[in-house]
Amino acid sequence: MDKVLIRGLRVDTVIGIYEWEKQLHQQLQIDLDIAWDNRSAAEHDDYSKALCYDTVSKRIVALITEKPIELIETVAERIAQCLLAEFQSNWVRVRVMKPGAVDIADNVGVEIERSR
Numbered sequence: 001m002d003k004v005l006i007r008g009l010r011v012d013t014v015i016g017i018y019e020w021e022k023q024l025h026q027q028l029q030i031d032l033d034i035a036w037d038n039r040s041a042a043e044h045d046d047y048s049k050a051l052c053y054d055t056v057s058k059r060i061v062a063l064i065t066e067k068p069i070e071l072i073e074t075v076a077e078r079i080a081q082c083l084l085a086e087f088q089s090n091w092v093r094v095r096v097m098k099p100g101a102v103d104i105a106d107n108v109g110v111e112i113e114r115s116r
Contacts, residue, residue, distance in 0.1 A: 004051045006032040011061050014068040022068060033093035034083055056087060072096045073110050080114040091115040
C-alpha cells in the first residue's frame with residue numbers, strides 16, 4: 001500500500017475541557033498517513049494524479065479551527081472522516097498530539113486508524 005505522509009502539521013486552535021482552555025489557543029501537532037495509489041502520478045510525473053499535501057493540510061487546519069472542540073479524540077475522528085470522504089482515501093492513520101497538556105510529559109495524544 002502506498003501512503004502519503006504529512007508529519008508535524010501544527011494547528012493553533014481552541015481545544016480542551018477546562019474553562020481556562022476555552023479562552024486561549026493551544027497548538028496541536030498532527031501526523032497523517034493516507035493510503036494513496038502513487039503509481040499513476042509517478043509513472044506520468046503528473047501532479048494532477050497526486051494527492052496535494054498543501055490542499056490536505058489546509059483542509060485539516062480549516063476543519064479543526066472552524067469551531068472549538070473539547071477532545072483530541074474528536075479531532076482525530078473528524079480528520080479521519082474528512083480524509084476518507086473528501087479525499088477518497090481507503091485507509092488513514094491519524095495521530096493528534098497536545099504538547100504541554102500534562103506537566104510531567106513532553107506530549108500526550110491519540111492515534112487512530114480508519115478505513116472505508
